[in-house]
Amino acid sequence: MQNLFLSRPKRNLPLKPARVTANDVAEELGVSRSTVSRAFTPDAFVHRETREKVLKAAKRLGYQPNAIAQALTGRVGRIVGIIMGDLQNPFHATIHSAVTAALQARNLTPITAQTDPGSATINNAVETFRRYQVDVVLLTSMQVESDMIGACKRAGLRPVLLNRADPGLSVSSVNADLAAGARMAGRHLAERHCRNVVVLEGPEGLWTTENRSRGHHEGLLSAGLSPVACLRAGYTYADGQRAADTVFGSGMTVDGILASNDLAAIGFLDRARTAFDKIAPRDFALVGFDDIPMAAWDGYDLTTVRLPVLRMGDRVAELAGRIVDRELDSAEQTLVPCTLVKRGSA
Amino acid sequence: MQNLFLSRPKRNLPLKPARVTANDVAEELGVSRSTVSRAFTPDAFVHRETREKVLKAAKRLGYQPNAIAQALTGRVGRIVGIIMGDLQNPFHATIHSAVTAALQARNLTPITAQTDPGSATINNAVETFRRYQVDVVLLTSMQVESDMIGACKRAGLRPVLLNRADPGLSVSSVNADLAAGARMAGRHLAERHCRNVVVLEGPEGLWTTENRSRGHHEGLLSAGLSPVACLRAGYTYADGQRAADTVFGSGMTVDGILASNDLAAIGFLDRARTAFDKIAPRDFALVGFDDIPMAAWDGYDLTTVRLPVLRMGDRVAELAGRIVDRELDSAEQTLVPCTLVKRGSA
DNA sequence: TAAATTATTGCACGCGCGTGCAATCATAAC
DNA sequence: GTTATGATTGCACGCGCGTGCAATAATTTA
Numbered sequence: 001m002q003n004l005f006l007s008r009p010k011r012n013l014p015l016k017p018a019r020v021t022a023n024d025v026a027e028e029l030g031v032s033r034s035t036v037s038r039a040f041t042p043d044a045f046v047h048r049e050t051r052e053k054v055l056k057a058a059k060r061l062g063y064q065p066n067a068i069a070q071a072l073t074g075r076v077g078r079i080v081g082i083i084m085g086d087l088q089n090p091f092h093a094t095i096h097s098a099v100t101a102a103l104q105a106r107n108l109t110p111i112t113a114q115t116d117p118g119s120a121t122i123n124n125a126v127e128t129f130r131r132y133q134v135d136v137v138l139l140t141s142m143q144v145e146s147d148m149i150g151a152c153k154r155a156g157l158r159p160v161l162l163n164r165a166d167p168g169l170s171v172s173s174v175n176a177d178l179a180a181g182a183r184m185a186g187r188h189l190a191e192r193h194c195r196n197v198v199v200l201e202g203p204e205g206l207w208t209t210e211n212r213s214r215g216h217h218e219g220l221l222s223a224g225l226s227p228v229a230c231l232r233a234g235y236t237y238a239d240g241q242r243a244a245d246t247v248f249g250s251g252m253t254v255d256g257i258l259a260s261n262d263l264a265a266i267g268f269l270d271r272a273r274t275a276f277d278k279i280a281p282r283d284f285a286l287v288g289f290d291d292i293p294m295a296a297w298d299g300y301d302l303t304t305v306r307l308p309v310l311r312m313g314d315r316v317a318e319l320a321g322r323i324v325d326r327e328l329d330s331a332e333q334t335l336v337p338c339t340l341v342k343r344g345s346a
Numbered sequence: 347m348q349n350l351f352l353s354r355p356k357r358n359l360p361l362k363p364a365r366v367t368a369n370d371v372a373e374e375l376g377v378s379r380s381t382v383s384r385a386f387t388p389d390a391f392v393h394r395e396t397r398e399k400v401l402k403a404a405k406r407l408g409y410q411p412n413a414i415a416q417a418l419t420g421r422v423g424r425i426v427g428i429i430m431g432d433l434q435n436p437f438h439a440t441i442h443s444a445v446t447a448a449l450q451a452r453n454l455t456p457i458t459a460q461t462d463p464g465s466a467t468i469n470n471a472v473e474t475f476r477r478y479q480v481d482v483v484l485l486t487s488m489q490v491e492s493d494m495i496g497a498c499k500r501a502g503l504r505p506v507l508l509n510r511a512d513p514g515l516s517v518s519s520v521n522a523d524l525a526a527g528a529r530m531a532g533r534h535l536a537e538r539h540c541r542n543v544v545v546l547e548g549p550e551g552l553w554t555t556e557n558r559s560r561g562h563h564e565g566l567l568s569a570g571l572s573p574v575a576c577l578r579a580g581y582t583y584a585d586g587q588r589a590a591d592t593v594f595g596s597g598m599t600v601d602g603i604l605a606s607n608d609l610a611a612i613g614f615l616d617r618a619r620t621a622f623d624k625i626a627p628r629d630f631a632l633v634g635f636d637d638i639p640m641a642a643w644d645g646y647d648l649t650t651v652r653l654p655v656l657r658m659g660d661r662v663a664e665l666a667g668r669i670v671d672r673e674l675d676s677a678e679q680t681l682v683p684c685t686l687v688k689r690g691s692a
Numbered sequence: 693t694a695a696a697t698t699a700t701t702g703c704a705c706g707c708g709c710g711t712g713c714a715a716t717c718a719t720a721a722c
Numbered sequence: 723g724t725t726a727t728g729a730t731t732g733c734a735c736g737c738g739c740g741t742g743c744a745a746t747a748a749t750t751t752a
Contacts, residue, residue, distance in 0.1 A: 019479070019502070021738060032702045037740060044741090047700060067477040068423065069738035071414045072707050079457070087443045088639055093433040100460050109474060111425075111457050114446050128455060131413035133365070156365070237643060270644035293434055297583065298616035299645050367708060378732045383710060390711090393730060415708035418737050 020063040029057050040065050067109075071133060080320050081129040081157070082112045083122075083148065085141030089235070089263060090292040095140055095162065098313030105314075106321045115141070115148075122148050126155045136160060136320045160319050162312060164207045165333070172323075174315045174334045178208060178289075179215035181305040181338030185258055185287040186219020188303070192285050192346055194256030197225060200233040200243050200268070202260040209260070212289060216258040228252065233264055240267025248276040255284050256346075262288040262295045262304055269300060269345070285346035301344035308336050366409040375403050386411050413455075417479060426666050427475040427503070428458045429468075429494065431487030435581070435609060436638040441486055441508065444659030451660075452667045461487070461494075468494050472501045482506060482666045506665050508658060510553045511679065518669075520661045520680045524554060524635075525561035527651040527684030531604055531633040532565020534649070538631050538692055540602030543571060546579040546589050546614070548606040555606070558635060562604045574598065579610055586613025594622040601630050602692075608634040608641045608650055615646055615691070631692035647690035654682050 026033040031050070038044035039054035046054075058064070071077030080103055085092035103110050111132060113125035129137055137152050140162040149166055152159040161173035189197055199216045202209035213230075220227055229252070233243040243264065247254055257280075259265035265288035272278040280286045288295055288304035295302035315334050322328035372379040377396070384390035385400035392400075404410070417423035426449055431438035449456050457478060459471035475483060483498050486508040495512055498505040505512075507519035535543055545562045548555035559576075566573055575598070579589040589610065593600055603626075605611035611634035618624040626632045634641055634650035641648035661680050668674035 019476075023738080033739080034702060034741080035700090037738095038701090041740075045700065050700080064473060064477050066418075066479060066738055068414055068417045068479050069707090070740080072412075072418055072709090072738080073740045077414065087433070087439040088436075090434075090436060090439070093436070093439040097433045097460065100458060104460060104470075109457050109478065111455055112446060114443065114450065124450075127410060130365075131410050132455065133412060133414050237639070241644070266643070266645075274644045293583070294640065297612070298587070298620045299612075369708080379709080380711080380732060381730085383708095384731090387710075391730065396730080412708055415737090416710080418708080418739090419710045 019066075020061050021066070022063065025054065025058050025061055025063045028061060029053060037065075077133050078108050078324055079132055079134045080108045080110050080324070081125070081132075081134045081137040082110050083115055083125055083137060083139050083141060084112055090294060091261065091263075091290040092141065094292065094309050095313065098309045099138060099140060099162070099316055100313075102310075102313040102317035103320065106317050108317065108320055108324065110138075122151050126151050126157065129157060130155055136323045138162060138316060138320060139164065140316075158323050160316055160323070162316050166331075169333060170331050172319050172328070172331045172333070174312050174319070174336070175207075176307040176312065176338050177335045178211035178338065179218070181289070181307070181340070182212045182215025182258070183219035183222065184338070184340045185289070185305055186216050186221075186225075187223055188219075188287055188340060188342075188346060189256040189258065189285055190220060190223030190225055192256070192281075194285050195225065196228045196253050197256035197258060198229045198231060198243075198247055198254050199227045199258045200231050200240070200260045200264055202233070202235050204232060212260060220258075227258075228254065233260055235261050235264055237263050237267035237270075240264035240269075241271040242267075244268045244271035244276065248272060248278060257284060257286040259286060259288045262290045262292045262302060265289070265302060265304070265345075266294060266300055269302075280345040287340075287346050291341055295341075296343070303343045303346040304341050305338045306341045307338055311336055365412075366407050367412070368409065371400065371404050371407055371409050374407060375399060383411075423479050424454050424670055425478055425480045426454045426456050426670070427471070427478075427480045427483040428456050429461055429471055429483060429485050429487060430458055436640060437607065437609070437636040438487065440638065440655050441659065444655045445484060445486060445508070445662055448656075448659040448663035449666065452663050454663065454666055454670065456484075468497050472497050472503065475503060476501055482669045484508060484662060484666065485510065486662075504669050506662055506669070508662050512677075515679060516677050518665050518674070518677045518679070520658050520665070520682070521553075522653040522658065522684050523681045524557040524651075524653075524684065525564070527635070527653070527686070528558045528561025528604070529565035529568065530684070530686045531635070531651055532562050532567075532571075533569055534565075534633055534686060534688075534692060535602040535604065535631055536566060536569030536571055538602070538627075540631050541571065542574045542599050543602035543604060544575045544577060544589075544593055544600050545573045545604045546577050546586070546606045546610055548579070548581050550578065558606060566604075573604075574600065579606055581607050581610055583609050583613035583616075586610035586615075587617040588613075590614045590617035590622065594618060594624060603630060603632040605632060605634045608636045608638045608648060611635070611648060611650070611691075612640060612646055615648075626691040633686075633692050637687055641687075642689070649689045649692040650687050651684045652687045653684055657682055 022033050022036040026036045036054050038046045039051040084096050087093045100110055113128060115121045135158055137157045137159050139148055139159055149159050159171050161171055165173045165175055197220055201213045231243050231246060233239040265286055288302045291304045291306035295304045368379050368382040371382045382400050384392045385397040430442050433439050446456055461467045481504055483503045483505050485494055485505055495505050505517050507517055511519045511521055543566055547559045577589050577592060579585045611632055615626060634648045637650045637652035641650045
């Protein structure tokens with residue numbers, strides 16, 4: 001367990017910068033504090049004039065309801081926990097951005113925790129969340145990690161999954177229809193007359209990996225093809241490089257690549273060009289996945305599968321809001337479609 | 347002003363999932379709640395055995411002090427606000443990661459706000475922070491935006507700046523010695539026998555821009571060179587592309603580029619290669635700035651200036667902690683050195 | 693004009709916790 | 723055995739706020 005102890009000011013400095021409270025506003029106006037409180041509560045019974053008067057005075061004095069105190073009075077707080085993926089992956093950065101913005105728009109406040117690879121930091125994060133009385137946790141990382149979902153549920157938190165699904169479907173999740181997207185990618189290669197396609201797969205055991213991979217196979221199959229090889233590559237740049245080494249080092253005939261994601265695709269392209277002098281689309285066609293910003297760079301011009309990131313972020317925030325408001329008890333699964341972005345690599 | 351109103355559960359569902367409180371632990375053990383509280387306070391007077399007993403029971407019952415309630419009792423909360431830069435810039439993503447991790451290590455909890463370009467969202471963010479009684483705000487974005495520092499101070503928040511300095515030095519800040527780093531870059535080009543160097547600058551008026559640019563000039567000057575041109579480019583990939591258009595479209599003789607940052611450098615490289623068939627280091631040398639992950643990619647192999655991101659993140663978190671603990675009243679300026687990472691582009 | 697109804701407001705309690713103060717207890721000194 | 727001295731512990735208050743309930747004022751009805 002981490003240090004739960006609070007630090008304390010060393011000297012006798014003011015414990016807290018004086019802030020304006022509802023009392024100050026009440027005194028200023030000669031009304032009771034309850035009235036001030038009610039003025040800030042949408043469907044409370046207050047004379048309309050009174051409310052306006054209060055809100056005006058509040059603004060003048062710089063008063064804002066203390067969210068901490070509000071959270072204490074029994075209603076649930078509007079803080080939402082996020083366990084975010086590795087931001088080094090640009091796709092995760094995009095997702096994180098979208099989710100944060102969407103939460104903000106719904107007046108939810110995100111507190112984030114990172115789970116350093118390894119170590120039992122999932123539990124640290126969960127403990128922090130519990131101490132802040134959050135009860136919704138957004139899991140936006142697709143990394144394997146240990147049993148995060150279980151850890152959350154055990155701690156009484158309501159997880160919402162992004163880019164991953166709970167096997168038992170007992171947890172709400174928002175996912176892109178990766179399999180469908182991958183099928184489009186596979187068919188696209190077939191249409192481009194590829195005959196010898198290699199599929200690069202992500203790490204085993206991930207929901208996202210299985211869907212991408214399955215879709216890739218199905219897409220090829222639907223055109224009467226079957227991959228000449230499947231490489232368990234991974235989702236990093238280096239993974240893509242290694243895959244290129246394997247593919248072109250083995251001397252096999254390859255005219256198409258279905259990459260696990262853009263990062264690996266780019267690693268593949270770079271290594272293929274610099275080490276084997278093979279470039280797309282001249283020597284092979286390649287379709288990536290995720291549509292990260294780099295995919296559009298001149299040097300890559302990657303044909304790829306785009307996920308509707310904004311819509312997904314918004315949907316996640318919506319679910320979080322409904323849970324916070326106690327309007328959602330069950331689990332809802334959301335699937336949104338991907339689109340194929342045709343560029344020059346295929 | 348944004349919606350301050352709280353939502354309320356529609357039906358009569360339990361307002362709050364029942365959680366274990368200090369009372370539960372106290373009853374379980376037949377001691378007073380004060381004792382439980384003291385057991386969790388480091389230098390409170392409690393019998394050592396009692397404390398251990400309490401902590402054990404707490405663990406067994408799954409009790410953890412309610413941080414919300416703690417924050418309410420007068421001591422300052424341990425929530426720190428972050429206004430983060432655009433995560434699409436991989437450098438910002440790295441910074442954000444480092445800061446978050448460092449805060450976490452110091453038992454501080456970050457709540458993040460984004461400032462959508464345009465609109466008055468800075469004030470939204472500030473208001474949210476005030477409602478959560480945070481009094482430290484980390485400004486980690488170098489974007490121009492309106493007067494964030496002023497907005498924070500006016501609201502009674504203590505800003506801590508990362509990658510930017512307050513003109514009056516009245517605010518603590520953590521910065522890399524960009525000027526020194528840029529000088530190294532400039533000298534490096536000189537050593538590589540470049541004679542016609544173009545400097546790409548960021549947007550005007552940013553602290554970071556001025557320092558990079560000044561260092562670039564000084565570095566060249568110290569070797570007896572002066573730039574053949576200065577382009578007010580920017581910090582995005584597209585900015586780099588445009589710069590390449592300008593440079594190679596104008597037909598001027600150029601054998602060295604000092605880029606404002608890696609993203610622009612990469613945009614420059616890509617456009618130079620695809621549109622003008624110029625590649626580094628064959629046709630010109632180039633030094634970037636930031637050392638983002640993509641700088642190490644095979645396709646770029648960028649010589650660049652690296653910022654000690656981890657150390658900076660840690661330092662920022664330290665400052666935040668000291669402010670929270672009321673140990674830091676004044677403003678402290680921190681400057682950490684950059685290093686030149688020599689790769690293939692120069 | 694008096695009574696019934698309704699719109700508005702104030703009072704008081706509790707959310708979970710930290711902490712000053714007084715009460716209790718164990719221990720040491722007389 | 724009695725008193726002085728610390729060492730522990732319990733009590734009670736307040737942090738800022740929401741809300742049920744009672745009290746009051748405004749309005750309508752008889």
